[in-house]
């Protein structure tokens with residue numbers, strides 16, 4: 001395996017030309033949050049040196065290089081009254097996230113983050129640097145807004161921001177014994193939530209293994225994370241049912257500055273080994289709550305760490321790119337941490353159990369950025385979108401010089 005750390009765009013042009021002539025694909029991998037076996041045999045391209053972050057306050061835009069992680073963008077937004085359509089994590093690369101469509105904390109209010117992309121600077125499959133936008137190359141621009149990293153090496157992206165005077169949010173944490181009550185309150189709160197309010201709930205039992213902090217080992221928990229585009233006074237009435245669940249052991253809610261937003265989800269700041277599974281869910285009713293508590297609650301013996309994300313609102317608005325829109329109101333995620341022998345097999349069994357139990361609510365589809373390690377592109381894209389993406393791939397990269405982690409011709 002070869003790994004190239006580019007110093008600048010010229011290095012990437014040289015690399016792509018070399019790779020094209022040698023018949024070896026190039027796979028951009030800025031941070032390694034979403035590696036797949038499809039990148040085996042490719043030249044791995046590191047982009048950390050492309051680290052520019054330029055804020056244009058008047059135009060409400062940011063230009064970010066391909067090595068920039070979200071935390072670096074958030075850091076420059078403190079005190080500006082502006083916010084970006086970021087997801088849960090500050091360590092994910094801006095370009096990687098936007099290429100996958102971008103499911104933001106604020107997508108219920110604004111739609112998928114890809115809708116804010118103004119232009120991409122790329123090195124295309126011929127090894128030529130150019131700017132791609134709605135005028136210069138509408139078809140490639142469409143593919144890059146949510147179709148993944150299979151079409152060109154992106155060297156920088158320019159995207160829009162939005163005015164945000166106040167952001168309220170945080171995490172409420174309960175012991176696992178409150179699992180069903182919290183899930184039930186979560187279902188009620190999300191059913192009535194305005195688009196400005198986004199809530200996710202996490203639960204599970206951490207494995208009792210070395211490598212985890214002692215206070216987490218073997219412990220069951222359930223946590224609700226939320227953000228609200230506005231003040232505490234306006235947000236709190238919507239949270240009443242959750243506030244009524246007793247035994248909250250941690251409450252981090254308060255006003256949130258842009259740079260502190262990743263702390264709301266608190267996922268940490270480096271890639272971890274995990275088996276991931278995520279599917280869009282058509283409803284969270286009483287039956288789903290009861291089944292989730294039974295199959296994945298503290299008494300279940302499940303090895304899965306679970307998450308439900310509330311979608312809805314402007315998620316259903318077409319983003320203008322390959323990511324399209326999402327009409328299902330929830331995303332169900334189930335992570336396994338294969339940190340001991342036999343756990344991987346248990347994780348597969350429990351995933352199969354979820355798919356059986358919730359077959360009436362799941363259709364196997366997910367979002368590009370949430371594709372699990374066993375998923376293929378057709379799980380994220382409707383067939384007409386996949387046909388169009390394959391056409392873009394064949395026309396822009398006939399030799400297969402660019403290799404995304406989800407190659408669109410691989411299905």
Ligand SMILES: Cc1cc2nc3c(=O)[nH]c(=O)nc-3n(C[C@H](O)[C@H](O)[C@H](O)COP(=O)(O)OP(=O)(O)OC[C@H]3O[C@@H](n4cnc5c(N)ncnc54)[C@H](O)[C@@H]3O)c2cc1C
Pocket residue numbers: 027028029030031032033034035047066086087088089091092093094095096097098099100101102103104105148149150152153154155267369370403404405406
């Ligand atoms: C903890 C965690 C939380 C997350 N939360 C969210 C969330 O809230 N919302 C959401 O939408 N997603 C979320 N994601 C998913 C994340 O956005 C995707 O996994 C994304 O692809 C990660 O990009 P990366 O560059 O950091 O990772 P990498 O593994 O380095 O790259 C992933 C892929 O992106 C493509 N790519 C990246 N950079 C380039 C480039 N310069 N040129 C061409 N292709 C490129 C390549 O195909 C590459 O294989 C989360 C992921 C993690 C691990």
